[in-house]
Amino acid sequence: MSLWFTEKQTENFGITAKINKTLHTEQTEFQKLDMVETEEFGNMLLLDDMVMTTEKDEFVYHEMVAHVPLFTHPNPEHVLVVGGGDGGVIREILKHPSVKKATLVDIDGKVIEYSKKYLPTIAGQLEDPRVDVQVGDGFMHIAKSENAYDVIMVDSTEPVGPAVNLFTKGFYAGIYKALKEDGIFVAQTDNPWFKADLIANAQRDVAEIFPITRLYTANIPTYPSGLWTFTLGSKKYDPLEVSEERFHEIETKYYTKELHKAAFALPKFVADLLK
Amino acid sequence: MSLWFTEKQTENFGITAKINKTLHTEQTEFQKLDMVETEEFGNMLLLDDMVMTTEKDEFVYHEMVAHVPLFTHPNPEHVLVVGGGDGGVIREILKHPSVKKATLVDIDGKVIEYSKKYLPTIAGQLEDPRVDVQVGDGFMHIAKSENAYDVIMVDSTEPVGPAVNLFTKGFYAGIYKALKEDGIFVAQTDNPWFKADLIANAQRDVAEIFPITRLYTANIPTYPSGLWTFTLGSKKYDPLEVSEERFHEIETKYYTKELHKAAFALPKFVADLLK
Numbered sequence: 001m002s003l004w005f006t007e008k009q010t011e012n013f014g015i016t017a018k019i020n021k022t023l024h025t026e027q028t029e030f031q032k033l034d035m036v037e038t039e040e041f042g043n044m045l046l047l048d049d050m051v052m053t054t055e056k057d058e059f060v061y062h063e064m065v066a067h068v069p070l071f072t073h074p075n076p077e078h079v080l081v082v083g084g085g086d087g088g089v090i091r092e093i094l095k096h097p098s099v100k101k102a103t104l105v106d107i108d109g110k111v112i113e114y115s116k117k118y119l120p121t122i123a124g125q126l127e128d129p130r131v132d133v134q135v136g137d138g139f140m141h142i143a144k145s146e147n148a149y150d151v152i153m154v155d156s157t158e159p160v161g162p163a164v165n166l167f168t169k170g171f172y173a174g175i176y177k178a179l180k181e182d183g184i185f186v187a188q189t190d191n192p193w194f195k196a197d198l199i200a201n202a203q204r205d206v207a208e209i210f211p212i213t214r215l216y217t218a219n220i221p222t223y224p225s226g227l228w229t230f231t232l233g234s235k236k237y238d239p240l241e242v243s244e245e246r247f248h249e250i251e252t253k254y255y256t257k258e259l260h261k262a263a264f265a266l267p268k269f270v271a272d273l274l275k
Numbered sequence: 276m277s278l279w280f281t282e283k284q285t286e287n288f289g290i291t292a293k294i295n296k297t298l299h300t301e302q303t304e305f306q307k308l309d310m311v312e313t314e315e316f317g318n319m320l321l322l323d324d325m326v327m328t329t330e331k332d333e334f335v336y337h338e339m340v341a342h343v344p345l346f347t348h349p350n351p352e353h354v355l356v357v358g359g360g361d362g363g364v365i366r367e368i369l370k371h372p373s374v375k376k377a378t379l380v381d382i383d384g385k386v387i388e389y390s391k392k393y394l395p396t397i398a399g400q401l402e403d404p405r406v407d408v409q410v411g412d413g414f415m416h417i418a419k420s421e422n423a424y425d426v427i428m429v430d431s432t433e434p435v436g437p438a439v440n441l442f443t444k445g446f447y448a449g450i451y452k453a454l455k456e457d458g459i460f461v462a463q464t465d466n467p468w469f470k471a472d473l474i475a476n477a478q479r480d481v482a483e484i485f486p487i488t489r490l491y492t493a494n495i496p497t498y499p500s501g502l503w504t505f506t507l508g509s510k511k512y513d514p515l516e517v518s519e520e521r522f523h524e525i526e527t528k529y530y531t532k533e534l535h536k537a538a539f540a541l542p543k544f545v546a547d548l549l550k
Contacts, residue, residue, distance in 0.1 A: 012293040012314035016281060039287035057468070060542070193332070193496050219494060219502040219542070221468050226501010227494040258540040265537030267335070267494070267529045 005036060005044075007051055009224035010194050015051075017041065017222075023118050028110040030162045035118045041222060043118050045086060047111070047157055051222045053086050058122055061188070063255040064218040064230060064263065066092035069151045069184040070099075071246055071260060072232075072239040076150040077101070080178070082138035082166065084155030085111030087123035093153075094125050095250040102131050103149075107162050109135040139165040145178035152179060154187035159198065167198070169205040172233065176209050182236040189215070192270045193225035200273045206233040214239055215274060216263040218254065229270070240264055280311060280319075282326055284499035285469050290326075292316065292497075298393050303385040305437045310393045316497060318393050320361060322386070322432055326497045328361050333397055336463070337363035338530040339493040339505060339538065344426045344459040345371050346521055346535060347507075347514040351425040352376070355453070357413035357441065359430030360386030362398035368428075369400050370525040377406050378424075382437050384410040414440040420453035427454060429462035434473065442473070444480040447508065451484050457511040464490070467545045468500035475548045481508040489514055490549060491538040493529065504545070515539055 008014040023035040023043065034046040042055030053061065066089050070076050077100045081089050085106030093102045104126070106112055112133065115123040126133055134141070138154075152175050159167040166187070175185045189202045199215065207213040210233030220228045232239060240261060247257040266274075283289040298310040298318065309321040317330030328336070341364050345351050352375045356364050360381030368377045379401070381387055387408065390398040401408055409416070413429075427450050434442040441462070450460045464477045474490065482488040485508030495503045507514060515536060522532040541549075 006291060010315055013316070014291050016289050016291050018287040040285055041288070217494075219492075219500070221500040221502070225494070225496040227496070253544045254542045256540070256543050256546070259542060262537035262540030265531070265533040267534060268531050269528045271531070 005038070005046075007049060015222065017044070024114050026110065028108050030108045031157070033108075033110055033114065035114050044222075045111070045115065045119065048161055050158065052157070053088060053119070053122065054222050055119065055121060057221050058088050059253045060218050060220050061223075061228065062088035062092050062122075063252050064216070065089050065153050065155055065186060065188065067250070067252070067255045068216060068230070068239055068260060068263070069153065069186045069232060070096050071257075072234065072237050072242055073150055073182070073184050074237070074246065078149050079103070080105070080145075080149045080152045082142065082152065082154045082156065083163070084153070086115040086119055087112070087126040089153055089155050090128075090131055091122065091125040094128055094130060100130065103134065104131065105134045105136050105138045105141045107135070107137055139171060139174070142171065142174040142178050147180055148178055150180055150183055152183065152185040154185065156188065158190065167202065169208070172206050172209050175233070176235070179235060184232065184234040184237060186230050186232045189229045189231040191223065191225040191227055192229060192267075192273060193227065196273050199229055199231070199270075202231045203274050206231055210234060212236075212238050214264055215266060215270070217266065217270070218263060280313070280321075282324060290497065292319070299389055301385065303383050305383045306432070308383075308385055308389065310389050319497075320386070320390065320394065323436055325433065327432070328363060328394070328397060329497050330394065330396060332496050333363050334528045335493050335495050336498075336503065337367045337397075338527050339491070340364050340428050340430055340461060340463065341367035342525070342527070342530045343491060343505070343514055343535060343538070344428065344461045344507060345374075346532075347509065347512045347517055348425055348457070348459050349512070349521065353424050354378070355380070355420075355424045355427045357417065357427065357429045357431065358382075358438070359428070361390040361394055362387070362401040364428055364430050365406055366397065366400040369403055369405060375405065378409065379406065380409045380411050380413045380416045382410070382412055414446060414449070417446065417449040417453050422453075422455055424454055425458055427458065427460040429460065431463065433465065442477065444483070447481050447484050450508070451510075454510060459507065459509040459512060461505050461507045464504045464506040466498065466500040466502055467504060467542075467548060468502065471548050474504055474506070474545075477506045478549050481506055485509060487511075487513050489539055490541060490545070492541065492545070493538060
């Protein structure tokens with residue numbers, strides 16, 4: 001028997017992947033969690049039947065969430081990740097020698113637990129002494145934080161289920177308060193082909209709070225449309241005006257200093273969403 | 276009954292789309308041709324069960340094939356399209372006022388016929404008086420052409436079936452001869468996630484013939500991995516050194532003058548394929 005998993009990325013379109021075996025499946029307190037071994041993309045984490053990350057293409061998302069704000073900030077020391085229980089963003093953050101502490105707040109401890117077990121190349125750095133892993137509500141963590149972080153990264157699921165509060169103007173306002181006076185934040189904001197409104201709304205809401213608001217993209221094969229967006233809000237530093245000497249050598253498979261700037265050159269129909 | 280079309284983009288991964296109805300299906304002299312109406316992407320042309328173009332996302336491919344070389348060349352007058360029977364590249368070429376004649380050579384007249392019938396927004400310009408539509412073998416057309424074209428665009432299917440000769444060094448050498456002394460050519464060269472060897476081989480072969488060889492990318496949701504590549508060979512003009520005044524206003528949905536250059540900033544794993 002040949003087993004295929006299909007994710008309906010919209011009502012009428014999806015991706016399908018051959019599954020060698022199911023490694024784990026459970027309904028956690030917050031969402032349905034499946035870990036499967038695929039033939040094409042290695043081990044794959046699904047939450048509520050949506051692909052969250054795969055061993056083969058995870059590097060794109062994790063590098064682009066982390067390195068764009070971290071190379072924009074001149075000296076990021078304290079970094080917060082909201083969500084991101086698979087640990088991939090943490091792994092990338094730790095490549096920056098200026099970082100003294102990286103705090104991860106994921107609402108679902110099961111995501112952390114099974115990522116450590118089945119995605120060791122992604123979650124392996126969660127044990128690093130610089131990392132503080134907290135199982136809790138990221139929205140509440142932000143609400144009680146003030147002037148605390150240099151960079152905040154929101155590595156959430158879609159705005160359904162546990163992540164619904166993470167796409168609100170109130171949350172962005174909380175992030176502004178939780179950041180230091182020259183802080184930067186970035187959030188994944190889905191794709192422009194099927195979720196144009198989400199991007200336009202996030203951009204509008206963030207721009208009402210942060211003086212510098214930008215959108216950038218990356219290609220992720222297992223995410224809807226293959227083109228993912230990230231919304232960045234910054235109090236002081238512009239990601240498009242990073243000086244050459246700011247970049248230092250880190251090992252990457254997707255991010256480069258040229259791509260750092262090129263990722264902000266948007267397809268016209270995407271740029272038009274921001275008007 | 277709900278009908279879904281599935282394209283296996285690799286042995287173990289694919290896309291699936293809900294089909295409202297099949298508009299036409301036949302085995303032509305060269306390939307299997309299906310025209311279907313999808314709910315998500317509008318009418319869709321399939322050749323040998325692979326998505327060739329859809330009404331919703333076709334603009335990306337057609338704009339990026341055409342405008343990158345046409346804005347690189349200072350005065351493109353005679354342009355050849357090998358393949359491209361759906362007419363989308365021709366539509367984009369005709370947006371450039373310098374173009375006096377655009378020749379299209381597709382081996383399969385049925386592609387042209389059914390594109391005109393079911394993809395009128397794509398194929399509608401094939402009747403323009405500047406366009407010479409020929410049903411014939413693009414490889415042979417190139418072989419007998421000399422010093423004839425300013426720009427040649429290879430809008431082919433995959434290197435299986437009728438297009439197999441269009442991915443050979445002999446073909447690239449023929450293109451060099453068919454171009455004028457300052458000519459430029461571009462070919463679609465698939466995606467770096469599943470077809471890395473194809474890209475590396477094309478780059479190597481083209482670089483042995485053309486003094487300037489470049490790779491650029493675009494996001495196409497219905498193509499494998501969502502990240503498509505184009506290999507460009509040029510005798511004289513570098514697409515990265517186009518002056519600002521060269522760009523003139525054309526109506527696009529994907530291409531912009533900023534994206535023209537940004538599209539050449541490659542993800543590191545793609546850049547590494549070219550070493």
